[in-house]
Amino acid sequence: MDFRRWTQAIRRPTSGWGGMFRRAVSGRVARAVAVLAVAAAGAWLGVALGSPVRAVVGPVEAGMSAEVSWTGETIVDARPLGTLLFDTHDAPIRLRVTLENINTERARAMLEDPRLSDRLPALLEKELSEGIGQLIIRVVVSGLAGALIASLVVFRRPRAALAGLLSAVVMIAGVGTGAILTYRPGAVVEPEYTGLLSGAPSLVGDAESIVTRFESYRGQLAKLVNNVSQLYDTVSALPVYDADPTAIRVLHVSDIHLNLISWNLIRSITAQFKIDLIVDTGDITDHGTGPEDNFVKEIGDLGVPYVFVRGNHDSKATQRAVARQKGAVVLDDSVKTVAGLRIYGLGDPRFTPDKSVAVDSDPNSLAILGRAHATRLAQAFGPVDLVAVHDPTIGRAFSGTTPMVLSGHAHARSTELMPSGTRILVQGSTGGAGLRALEHDEPTPVMASVLYFDRETRRLRAWDDITLGGLGEQSVQIQRHLESEPGRTIFPEPTISPSPTGSTAGAATP
Known part of the structure; x- marks a missing residue:
């Protein structure tokens, strides 16, 4: 039975006023749950496919994406060195930043400009903020578009599609509000290392200097x-x-x-x-x-x-x-x-x-x-x-x-x-x-x-x-x-063998 026939079956009247009332209530609840489920699935798929953006932060080209996650967090993927996890918020969405490439031309320009050192922190903060801003816009647009398209494909009715879109608006607004209210700025200085860095602490020193050393290494790349x-x-x-x-x-x-x-x-x-x-x-x-x-x-x-x-x-x-x-x-x-x-x-x-x-x-x-x-x-x-x-x-x-x-x-x-x-x-x-x-x-x-x-x-x-x-x-x-002497003859090394008198003497191997 396809979804349309199932919803039609739900709407069929039954004998008796009590049965009809219970059927109507259960039908509305079922339709509301179905609309929410389809909108959530469509929004998730839209965010997964349409939200990733590429941002230039200083000399680094980074990929940014949002993922649905039960635990809100920010992950900086710097493989093969490992990953950095920041417990930045509690909303069910994860921000992933992947270090993908280094723009050698921009790196050279930054290294050769002595006046840039004072402006570099502000420049990096501005470019990072712009990248996150683009990501937020992509997440909202992709999530709403995904919910609308999924609702149209499944229900094939404008009212149901509009209900799915409104549901996605409420869900995205709720997630965004949760992220803002639970945002912890101090988490950026308390990263959790996973992967190779956590498996090789001897390479990066004690816990007090690990952040400084990693930042130094990344800066020198x-x-x-x-x-x-x-x-x-x-x-x-x-x-x-x-x-x-x-x-x-x-x-x-x-x-x-x-x-x-x-x-x-x-x-x-x-x-x-x-x-x-x-x-x-x-x-x-x-x-x-x-x-x-x-x-x-x-x-x-x-x-x-x-x-x-x-x-x-x-x-x-x-x-x-x-x-x-x-x-x-x-x-x-x-x-x-x-x-x-x-x-x-x-x-x-x-x-x-x-x-x-x-x-x-x-x-x-x-x-x-x-x-x-x-x-x-x-x-x-x-x-x-x-x-x-x-x-x-x-x-x-x-x-x-x-x-x-x-x-x-x-x-x-x-x-x-x-x-x-x-x-x-x-x-x-x-x-x-x-x-x-x-x-x-x-x-x-x-x-x-x-x-x-x-x-x-x-x-x-x-x-x-x-x-x-x-x-x-x-x-x-x-x-x-x-x-x-590229054509020189290679002679076997002499081996040490005992002499008849008990001392050792050098004898060439055959």
Whole structure:
């Protein structure tokens, strides 16, 4: 039975005056309840579809939307860092603000205008108020339009549609009045953190400084993105290594530590330098938790193969999350040929965020582990062009088994040419060590390198070290290095074996 036939059945007279009276009363109540339900559903749908607005607040482009909620609150969504929840009111509607983008041109203009610092707070307050004003208008118009359309579609009578519209007016007015009467201005300085921030309090300090640190970090994002925009300008004039136009271009990143800005940098370099593959030597996350898995979804949008080895801050679950992304190649004691390079990768044996499990970080133990895997590499897999590990202590154990080893972990870039001929490249933190940058007086630089491999010999010919200033800094440096002997012979490292007299002597491995 459709709705119209049901309402007609309600209006049919019954025998007896008492029955007719009860039927009439119940019919009116049922129709009123139906009108209210349809109007409420239509208003909710209209608000959900038509209310979201985009507002520019300073250098930040934010999305604002209203949602029906039993608990009135304001949510600032700053993923992947987490969300901020403010208990601002009690009316059954939620205000959600999503930080979507940073306007690099406006950020640059603000940073370069010394007169803007005094006017900036008032400007931000004005633009935020304008955005909320637009949202309120959208909510009212969308809610009323939704209620009217829903009532017309369901009842198909002008009087019923008008009743639905009036019902929506009363409901929206009631919600707005409730929000105004219960508004708590002091709630903005008492946020509740959820998501990654609440799961990693060690990164942001004690409760008294958490708000200040987060505001500082958010304020510096514009400067960091401004650095990226400067990178665009710098690399556009930098001659790409052209000794071999067919060179295999590898982007080496490491220790991103949940810094969302890293993806902007990686996309920029990938496009500017025409990168063929990316090698990530670990610590893409901080605690290896489930919520952090959303962070790695950016990998699928990079458009090039993404080779990943697990760091000591990445769990096995993180490794599986990376493996699910389009273009990802996870290596853990395994070999795969990617973009013409035969690569061996080994995940870090430790998972340090889990304090319930003892972790052996003794350099001797790590070196022994590395030598065991280097032996296994030579015996089980054969020659490779590149080895990727997280800890350089493990990486040095592969000296003599491969021309090139990439690692990270140290949050500082360095390179070393081993006596065997193997080059070890330790990458700095591509994420500026994430939120750890807030715990030090000096910011951690943001680092990445572009490596050029000869497509025929698959040997390193040159590399560019790219360094951006960390939080609060605006420097950009790109330094070119040429490999002095790209075709050098790689000699096996000597092993220590006992002599007939009981002392130790160096003996070369076969």
